[in-house]
Amino acid sequence: MILTPSLALIITGVLVATLTGRTHSARIYSNSTQKLESFPSPIGGRLSSQTELDLAWADAYEQAWDLVSQMTLLEKVNLTSGTGWEMGPCVGNTGEIPRLNFPSLCLQDGPLGIRFTELNSVFPAGLATGATWNKALMYTRGQALGQEFKAKGINVLLGPSMGPLGRAPEGGRNWEGFGTDPYLQGIGAYETVQGIQDVGVVATAKHFLLNEQEHFRQAAESSGFGYSDPMAYSGNTDGRALREIYAWPFAEAIRAGAGAVMCAYNAVNDTQACENSYLLNHILKDELGFQGYVMSDWLAQRSGVNSVIAGMDMSMPGDGESWADGIPFLAANLTLAALNGSIPLWRIDDMAVRILAAHYLVKQNPRNYTKPNFSSWTLVDNDDLYPGSPSKTPYGLVNQHVDARSSLSRRVTRQIATESMVLVKNQNSYLPLKSVKRMSIIGSAAGPFSLGPNGCENRGCNNGTLATGWGSGSVNYAYLATPFEVINMRAFSEGFGIDYSFDDYDLDSATVLAEASDVAIVFVTSDSGEGFLTVEDNLGDRNDLDLWHNGDELITTVASSNNNTIVVIESVGGVNMEAWIDNENITAVLYALVPGQDIGFGISDVLFGDANPSGRLPFTVARNKSDYPATVEYTMTSRQPQLNFSEGIFIDYRHFDRESIEPRYEFGFGMSYTTFEISNFSVELSSDANTDLEAPLPGNYSNPTLLNSSLPNATDTVYPDDIPRYKKFIYPYLTSSEADGIKYDEDAYPYPSGYNTTQKSVPHPAGGASGGNPALFDYLVNATAQVGNTGNLSGAEVVQLYLSYPDLLNVEFPVKSLRGFEKISLQPNETSTVQFWLTRKDLSYFDVVRDNWVLPRGNFSVYIGNSSRSNALAGRFSID
Template identity: 30%
Template sequence: MLMRKRTLISTAIAMIVAAGCGGGHDDNGAPAGTNAHAWMNTALPPDQRTALLLAAMTPAQKVAQLSGSAGVVPEIPSCYGGRHILGIPELQIPTLRVTNGPVGVGQNDCVPPDSVTNPTAALTSTASAKATALPSGMAVAASFDTAVAAQFGDVIGRESRNLALHVLEGPGMNLARNPTLGRNFEYFGEDPVLSGTMGIAEINAIQSHGVIAMAKHLVANEQETNRMTINENIDDKTLHELYLLPFEMAVKDGGVASVMCSYNSVNGFQMCENKHILTDVLRGQWGFTGYVQSDFFANHSTVNSMLAGLDNEMPGIEVGPLVKYWSADRINAALAASQIKQSDVDTALGRRYKQMFKLGIFDRPVAQTAIDQAADGAIARAIGEQSAVLLKNENNVLPLNAKAVHTVALIGQSAYANKAVSGCCGGSSDVIPLYTVTPLQGVQNALKQLGSSATASLTVVADDNSNLQDAVAAAKQADVVILLAGTIAEEGADRPSIELSNNQDAIVTAVAAANPHTVVVMKDNASVLMPWIDQVPAVLETWFPGQEDGNIVANLLFGIANPSGKLPVTFPKSAGDWPANTPAQFPGVNVNGVPTVTYSEGLQIGYRWYDARNVKPLFAFGHGLSYTTFKLSSLQVTPQASDGKKPITVQVDVENTGKVAGAEVPQVYLALPAGLGQPPKRLVGFQKVQLAPGEKKTVQITIDPTSSSHPFGTWDTATQQWTNATGQFQVLVGNGSDSLSLSSTLSVSN
């Protein structure tokens, strides 16, 4: 059988060469007088090019291509990195260069060779090549705008090309199950449809630049505590309806080229060895044709991982107890023992090569070009302005009147008030920014733009609040106070709570008492407790704004931009007012010596839990104010009786009833028929609409029962498939999950 297969491949090569080359040929089957191999013929489809390349490779070359390398990048001698797979020049295989990127092009395989002494240092060096530090993934989700997600991906994809990078490890598509989780800022919030929708837009934009996007981390990487050893127990229904759903959408509608398997185990199987998910679900149920890469050092085996569906081990270096399981010795030993076959190696490589051919990676030089930092910086600023959420604005204290204000006091601890919150703050999210704009610089820029003679000052409060009285004194002397606060988070650790760190609550209380015109600007990982909410007239949530921090915040506060973001996570009133609030749910308990978390809340996370438990949050999912006002009216659902197969159109009029231009986001939720064990409602659609003062637009949002988001669907564990519910649905429309002023009914039958 093996000989017959080789004969067929050889015959195919000969036929392709003969058909594509009218004249003499060199020994590689390429046209005479060229240096190209047959697989470098761009007229051939990726599958054929892949087959040709694999047929030409030696077993040793194939094994070397299975895992990462470290050292100087041959094509770019000025770059030392630990995030690449060394190329094979004689086969015209380029060095495949990988970068992190949930919030911009992060650690990216390029530090000065004389700045590091080992591969591990290269993975964390602050000398990594610079890029635009964009607002966080949570901020992008808060825009509730696929155009913003596409802009985000466009900058990332373009700058990856600028820096001669090929694979972007993002978007992050895990869910904000618990507000204390350290990497919530990298993800798209608590709702799977919002996450999947924004992820699709980002993926399409990244891959339009010929860069491989990598949806991560498959799956249930919802915490950092014990992430290398934790076992997540999740029932099959919950797994499919919540945690797998964004990834399914990314595969089916985003065409994502790669997926990353995570550190954790799911239902007893480490994710890079989880054959059910990597093969049965990802490839079997969803039809994924890309490749699976391990998170860095997430692979724990040689044979089991390859047979489960892993295709590429990263980073491919050994650090202490962290072993390279796909080393030449281990792979060859497994082949010799018939534990794996050569065809398994070919399959793993072929999946990756196909995507590399598809996105043109073989067909362009590995060469760097300059980033247009001004243009990309302007996009970063626009994204931040579209993503900020105006949580409270009592008596319309915002926007600030630059002509009426004479003195502005900026107050806060250094992390939030004295620098841009960019490249926050560790691991995947480390972006070395091209430049930064501090809060004070931003306010000064806005005042100048508006022709104001007002002066702005900055008082940095010590982390122990030892000079709090200085801040109080500054507040008393100012016309208005901009108080900057927040929560810093990073990969590798969860937050101890969602309270403001370093007793920032005391700063807000003291400053607000000293000056009633105190506006609080939050820079957050996710949601945060606000025990002082009644003491201040206005709160603006800006997440992690990135390198344009100062300009974003100032433009919003002074009305140069109008906030239009909506909350992608629920803000609780009190500690513990959220799902997954017991030790068994988070951070986990030991079960037979294994740290174990049980997702016993099932389908009730985020707003679904608050609805089901009738717990009133401080600010609901989907909430967000504006400097203008809007009216939603004239809801129409067409048709109102459906066979569950054809799209449903939800139409609503949105009118700007205020005096300034702004944007509103009508949101569509479905309440499924009773008796299905579902939460009270689920988000199924949304659309941001820009409106001039007095303008009215009719917005149409489509609910497609056959779409990858399964708006009518529930997961049937017995049959391992989605089933569309039938019966009476309620269609709920409004501008927040707790502000659904319009409703209609929908009858669905088989």
């Protein structure tokens, strides 16, 4: 069991009870030969390459070393530990360092806008952004997000999300990421991180790793199943799937310079993610060359010393075993662990330096940065500064009501809302709508929520139009443009008649409206979110892939009475549409994938032809739920549920291709109002390409920079008399009795097997720079094609490149893997050339025996088209 962190329990000077936590066996799922223990935690700032990014990191580390060298132990601890839930203006607040004029760092959700505030944008979710397949727009969205966070005085944006990837289609938070393919997800992560950090805000890549469902992701969510001391689920996968699927997008975020990574709630191969030394030390900090800092998800840390030596650098929000308990795993416990020898001082130095280096990388000096001008806990002007404390705390101005929105964010939210719309059916080219006289709008998803757009906390209900899912990734609306409101204004200006019903269960009214209309538009939903909320009996994850609120019956009822029925699906992912999709009276189907505050404009733009639809599915829509390779585990059959990712690398379209399953709509699919032709393919292996089996080894690490810190006297860490003490506020100080009982013994702590403190001199063969070995990103293959607009309307085509690998003995490859895409806007009769460069990593697979990326020998095939199944052979090349 995890013991309550009581500082009274000190055995021979070593803090055992408060800092040990659980230790799990190093179990590997499948046939991987990797070890799950890796020590020590690599010291940041040790570089082996001269990439532009790593040189920028080197400069950031120089500044960080200078400041940390001036800090006391207590000041370093303050930088690495949160002050507690609701103990500051933000969802996460570090301790401040007044002596050095260094403020508390503000960390705030989330990946699609600023949580818990006002006068900010609700950006389209990651899934909608991924559906645009527009790299430039992904970057610009990151910029706009960063600008709004910066305007509110936030140092760290808790996003983007690239885990969950979407292994299970019902996964509650799939909509926060960019899609179910690691390459697409990786591009979204790369562009978003760069956009956020280019404006001076630290981006956080989350949730590392295998955070693929909401059920049982935390021990607390496993209560009630009859097990004493239940544990978070363990996601178990092999080393190849871990690298090629789940870690791939994180590698891209790190290659973009992500300053922070958030470790997940769940366990990975039976070890908690936030104390998994193999994940954090070996893969993240060595193999992927991560130079920033690892923060815990909020209460994902389940141990003290074990988490720190495993590579976790910051504890958030600071509380330990239970929510808002005010009892930390770190803070004073970290002070004590340093003084009694449980944690080496160089490791605490490294934690502090990594945190500061990330901020200096983005040219953010927190000492001169805008202070938070909002409160996450109230919208009134004045309130308690630490509302989570039962003590009487200071009272003052907490909200300045700063309008963070800009012309950039306004343009971005509107453009993505439109470009993310995916048209999957358009029978007889019925859309765009023409010469409408009488229209009926049917379904609650078209209209407003009676309590207002923010009527449910954390958007934890499905009422009215569905522009975002629920949970910590949700945002307060300044406005919400519903489809009905936008279309109704259009009816006013254009003169057609409109009638409506927002009652999903009043089928009689729906029939009457449908019969009296030229066109009937049915709006339906499917919602999901984070597991701390249950909405209509869905505990975060969707219970199934069915439409909510009688959706199937509503659609079939309307379609039986109107032969021009349009269905608009407002959804967090794919839905089962087999009950009605082949109905000939259903002329068009449009997916709106949680596109944020401008959902109504995006839908209207496409329906009426103000914009040509250019969204493409970032996931596969199956005919049957059983066609998917994985599903959410809804029942708990052991104290720690085991989720075996037995499908390996074969998720989403890779599985459908492998098993020859015909999807309803394939990954990458989407329709346009014009037509395109892709031709003149060319594929060529670079003449100077290094095609060795493995990439050249990276150079040696630079020597570690040690700050020559020394431990203070224990008496110097006792609470000062002039520091006010508020209940549940988390401090770095010890009591006098605690300080008196300390003995230093660096060998007394029960360290995990294999623990050592000797730094490696050579990076992992797959490492050596931010994101991995720089040679993995050398261009080896060039492919080109021409794309022409052969229709009568301007539009944009998403040209997609898929790669097929050689046949190798004992190595199974996907039929095809996405390895490139470009979105090209063209006028009628216009033609453009699109070019793709494939890297060594694009062509390689991860060999768990060699523990490295390997370039296979044999014949490769390259396909170029506009979906995972609609593509033509572009060419072949061989590597001997």
